[in-house]
Amino acid sequence: MLTWQNRSADDLDLLTTIFWSAGVSRHALAERLDYSKSKANAMVASLLDEGLLDEVGLQDSSGGRRAETLQLSTSLGVLIGVDLGATGMQLAVLKPDLTVLARHAEAVDVRQGPGVVLARMRILMRELLDRCALTAQQVIAIGIGVPGPVDFERGQLVNPPLMPDWGGFSIRDYLREDYAAPVFVDNDVNLMALGELWRLQRGLQNFLVIKIGTGIGCGIVVHGEVYRGANGSAGDVGHICVDRSGPLCHCGNRGCVEAMAGAQAISRMAAEAAGDGRSPLLAERLAAQGVLTAEDVAQASRSGDVAANAIIQRAGNLVGEMLASVVNFFNPSNVFIAGRIAAMGPLFLASVRQSVYQRSLALSTRQLEIQYTPLADDAGLVGAGVLAMQESLKASGVAR
Numbered sequence: 001m002l003t004w005q006n007r008s009a010d011d012l013d014l015l016t017t018i019f020w021s022a023g024v025s026r027h028a029l030a031e032r033l034d035y036s037k038s039k040a041n042a043m044v045a046s047l048l049d050e051g052l053l054d055e056v057g058l059q060d061s062s063g064g065r066r067a068e069t070l071q072l073s074t075s076l077g078v079l080i081g082v083d084l085g086a087t088g089m090q091l092a093v094l095k096p097d098l099t100v101l102a103r104h105a106e107a108v109d110v111r112q113g114p115g116v117v118l119a120r121m122r123i124l125m126r127e128l129l130d131r132c133a134l135t136a137q138q139v140i141a142i143g144i145g146v147p148g149p150v151d152f153e154r155g156q157l158v159n160p161p162l163m164p165d166w167g168g169f170s171i172r173d174y175l176r177e178d179y180a181a182p183v184f185v186d187n188d189v190n191l192m193a194l195g196e197l198w199r200l201q202r203g204l205q206n207f208l209v210i211k212i213g214t215g216i217g218c219g220i221v222v223h224g225e226v227y228r229g230a231n232g233s234a235g236d237v238g239h240i241c242v243d244r245s246g247p248l249c250h251c252g253n254r255g256c257v258e259a260m261a262g263a264q265a266i267s268r269m270a271a272e273a274a275g276d277g278r279s280p281l282l283a284e285r286l287a288a289q290g291v292l293t294a295e296d297v298a299q300a301s302r303s304g305d306v307a308a309n310a311i312i313q314r315a316g317n318l319v320g321e322m323l324a325s326v327v328n329f330f331n332p333s334n335v336f337i338a339g340r341i342a343a344m345g346p347l348f349l350a351s352v353r354q355s356v357y358q359r360s361l362a363l364s365t366r367q368l369e370i371q372y373t374p375l376a377d378d379a380g381l382v383g384a385g386v387l388a389m390q391e392s393l394k395a396s397g398v399a400r
Contacts (some may be wrong), residue, residue, distance in 0.1 A: 025067035072096035081384030143388030145188035155185040167235035191383030193219025206335040212341035261315040279307035320355025335375040
């Protein structure tokens, strides 16, 4: 397997720029790096000869000779991306340009602890590599997203409220038995933010990604970089209080938005509506399934169920109330909403928007756009691939 270890800083700058550009010509590369055309051409030629870059086709003509598109070479190896949530896990083997070669998703309960969950993860990694006829030695780097605060430098979870027994456990050390490749661990919503940043080719510099599932978290992008805070806990917005007399949250406080508008809260409100006769449709589903989920509420809403609509509007308003404070503080250009609750549809999004615009300062919302993430369920996986590639390049000496 080829490597970029011990490369010059200019080489690593060029490789990083090509990665973030998702395919670029020599001319555009020279402009972005502020290199002369002769320097850029010489460096590209050298890296092509060494097999670190591939020419992957001609770009559309802009009036002259059509330029070749450059990408990181597939001969470098592959990345493994893992998006671990509280109730599910997605894994993928990706090329250096983040093209997915193989993927798998399944339900998981992180409360089972790291031993059970990571053993299953390791098996799935091996199966995906086998499916691609690849070996562990061909893995460049591994990126993993987890649903809790992470000490990024150590790659360890720190007192994660949704993940008992995971605090201080070294995922890196666990996987080192199978892989010589570096392992990078981050909060799952930070990876979603990285995924959006890559999709946009850093075209937006200041935005938020809000993940709403079992928990509620926020990925923060400042000046084109993910902001993690002093200790890795930036963006833990799920524990912002929206009602001091609200239900008890697992963090020990009352009225956290996570306890009032997360997936479990929506399930609880649905069960109440089914039990007190407000929703015969949800009552029917509860009797058939024994439990109600946020997805059941979304489906009932699409069927015109009044109680389901009210639940979705309440959850959206509470998320918007929390988000209004964050918008006033941070003044982002965009907010992207992701996670299981994104499947709620337009009513939830409209309720979030209404609450934000009503409660935020006019200047903060003048050009603010709030939407579901275009990457949908792939945001975390894409971000895991970005994390793996970006951090392995940084570890070789580049800082971007």
